[in-house]
Amino acid sequence: MKPEMKPGSPVAPHPExxxxxxxxxxxxxxxxxxxxxxxxxxxxxxxxxxxxxYMFVLSFLRRAETWGVLREFxxxxxxxxxxxxxxxxxxxxxxxxxxxxxxxxxxxxxxGYFMARLSAAWKRRMMLLLMIPFWTSSLIRLxxxxxxxxxxxxxDKILMGIGVTNAPLKLLYTYSAVVVGMIYxxxxxxxxxxxxxxxxxxxxxxxxxxxxxxTPWQAFATVSFKLTLPGLLSGVVLTFIPSMGLFFIAxxxxxxxxxxxxxxxxxxxxxxxxxxxAAALAVVLMVLTSIMIAxxxxxxxxxxxxxxx
Amino acid sequence: xxxxxxxPGVYLGIILALMYIPILLVIIYSFNESRISSVWxxxxxxxxRELFRDRDIMEAMxxxxxxxxxxxxxxxxxxxxxxxxxxxxxxxxxxxxEYLSTLPIMIPEIILxxxxxxxxxxxxxxxxxxxxxxAHTSFCIxxxxxxxxxxxxxxxxxxxxAAKDLGATEWNVFWDITLPLILPAITSGVLLAFAMSLxxxxxxVFVTGVNTNTLPxxxxxxxxxxxxxxxxxxxxxxxxxxxxxxxxxSWFARNSVRRTERRNTNEEAPGIRNSVGLxx
Numbered sequence: 001m002k003p004e005m006k007p008g009s010p011v012a013p014h015p016e017x018x019x020x021x022x023x024x025x026x027x028x029x030x031x032x033x034x035x036x037x038x039x040x041x042x043x044x045x046x047x048x049x050x051x052x053x054y055m056f057v058l059s060f061l062r063r064a065e066t067w068g069v070l071r072e073f074x075x076x077x078x079x080x081x082x083x084x085x086x087x088x089x090x091x092x093x094x095x096x097x098x099x100x101x102x103x104x105x106x107x108x109x110x111x112g113y114f115m116a117r118l119s120a121a122w123k124r125r126m127m128l129l130l131m132i133p134f135w136t137s138s139l140i141r142l143x144x145x146x147x148x149x150x151x152x153x154x155x156d157k158i159l160m161g162i163g164v165t166n167a168p169l170k171l172l173y174t175y176s177a178v179v180v181g182m183i184y185x186x187x188x189x190x191x192x193x194x195x196x197x198x199x200x201x202x203x204x205x206x207x208x209x210x211x212x213x214x215t216p217w218q219a220f221a222t223v224s225f226k227l228t229l230p231g232l233l234s235g236v237v238l239t240f241i242p243s244m245g246l247f248f249i250a251x252x253x254x255x256x257x258x259x260x261x262x263x264x265x266x267x268x269x270x271x272x273x274x275x276x277x278a279a280a281l282a283v284v285l286m287v288l289t290s291i292m293i294a295x296x297x298x299x300x301x302x303x304x305x306x307x308x309x
Numbered sequence: 310x311x312x313x314x315x316x317p318g319v320y321l322g323i324i325l326a327l328m329y330i331p332i333l334l335v336i337i338y339s340f341n342e343s344r345i346s347s348v349w350x351x352x353x354x355x356x357x358r359e360l361f362r363d364r365d366i367m368e369a370m371x372x373x374x375x376x377x378x379x380x381x382x383x384x385x386x387x388x389x390x391x392x393x394x395x396x397x398x399x400x401x402x403x404x405x406x407e408y409l410s411t412l413p414i415m416i417p418e419i420i421l422x423x424x425x426x427x428x429x430x431x432x433x434x435x436x437x438x439x440x441x442x443x444a445h446t447s448f449c450i451x452x453x454x455x456x457x458x459x460x461x462x463x464x465x466x467x468x469x470x471a472a473k474d475l476g477a478t479e480w481n482v483f484w485d486i487t488l489p490l491i492l493p494a495i496t497s498g499v500l501l502a503f504a505m506s507l508x509x510x511x512x513x514v515f516v517t518g519v520n521t522n523t524l525p526x527x528x529x530x531x532x533x534x535x536x537x538x539x540x541x542x543x544x545x546x547x548x549x550x551x552x553x554x555x556x557x558x559s560w561f562a563r564n565s566v567r568r569t570e571r572r573n574t575n576e577e578a579p580g581i582r583n584s585v586g587l588x589x
Binding site for chain 1: 317318320321324325327328329330331332333334335338386387388390391393394395397398399400402403406409410412413416417418419420423424425426427428431443446447450454479480483504508510511514515525528529532533536540541544547548551552555559
């Protein structure tokens, strides 16, 4: 468990080096770089790799009758996911994630694109203006939506005030409330992703297309859109993946009406106490996530998520 | 010159307004005198006074501050040492370890939370501040690591070489040259990590103990069961402190870039700012 002591890290002495020098050189390397990466090795192996491996193993173990797990191999947890009720949850999650991603793209893409066309000073101001809601705790933002959506809340008052409706709409604890909450939470990711790719766009290409007779719309569709597609795609990945797991938005804005994979995992862990099943659900969710990322890499030919690294 | 359309400006304005309205509502209602939060009965600081008298909330606040401080500082040590040592370390596994160490901010939070819950039970860590600290440190490390790593790329290697030629040891070089140069990046990373820890709900829900509460956990339970106006005041205070921390962090990050003496400062700054903004 001490990777820094691994054999095979080449410490072969230089042929002409005196033994004395070799030893100090060796000691120096042990002292400096290897010692300084030792903590991250230890922490990562113990608290990242260990837990992930355990989750994987756990997903193949049988649940004990009363509490805990038995050391018995089984496929039962994965087969359990194929029960119609759980498949439906996965399907609902994917659908909600799809909806959310679509709306996030519709709202976020123009924002990121327009933002990239601003002057340098305005870009900086915009960044700052975006950072504030982005960094605000998701709980506070959710609470804001509760104030807006609840019966006799802000939205009801406005709508009744201008005479659109004459009774409270009861928007809180509905599917739409969850979708709005999700869009709101995730739209900054899309904006940043699109912006970072639109910012690198060479606007002279657009100008050239216009000079050659393209309408603004044609120039956008044939030049700008294609060149900002990697940004849009990474935005889609950055939106789609978290929207499968944001259980607390569904929890708070949806009451108990909207059940996502995230809610299911939490329920199995905390209430049903069926840990092997929760682990299997998490493994499937992670596999789905990895497939998304792999597909994205294949389609876009980009190695890292744009703007992420 | 083609004439500039007004649509982009209006669009940006509307979306920004929509982003700010929920937050502003929480802040405004925190100054509401009335006990019933949907009725406005005048400005008052009443709920702030009551907030500071609430023993449970004060205890949660202490927990949150201790937790954020310990996790972000542990991450500072581990992350900085790793960022400095990785390029020099002669280990074949370093690429994979680097990747694995950033997983806590890449995989969905709910999975990280559940994975910790089952693992901590397995290795019998006592649930409460200990487990919270380990879990928070895991997602704090990548912030420090990535910011320091980005900063190190910009440092002229000749400083360290010159020092070594003059007889400085590896330690001297780190302490007298590298560390002062990367200090703004470390500070920036620590502040971000601090803010992330202070705000975390999802992972904390899974790894907290029966009697340990943090501020976000307190807010989360109240949002589910029913809010008191005190929570508005608490949310407003948390909003204020997060903003302060993030602004300080981005100030340090920009400072760190400016000192890099690069010709292409303008190109570099958004990159760093993006990495600050996006990784969440």
